[in-house]
Amino acid sequence: MKLLDTVALVEDMPALKLRRGQVGTIVEEYEPDMFEVEFSDFKGRTYALETLPASQLMVLQYELLDKRKLA
Numbered sequence: 001m002k003l004l005d006t007v008a009l010v011e012d013m014p015a016l017k018l019r020r021g022q023v024g025t026i027v028e029e030y031e032p033d034m035f036e037v038e039f040s041d042f043k044g045r046t047y048a049l050e051t052l053p054a055s056q057l058m059v060l061q062y063e064l065l066d067k068r069k070l071a
Contacts, residue, residue, distance in 0.1 A: 003029055007057040016050055
């Protein structure tokens, strides 16, 4: 994961009022596996800005992946 990657939550986070599948953008990397993620609505208004570990995120892919990378 890296700066400006589009990510989705892989689990519900009730304490933060976020649910699995919500999409955000990595806006800062604090440690190799700790990221600040901005969650925004369709109008670009931020509704959550949270520091999350990589284990709670998955990078969304928008292009065909090379089959060799899947092995």
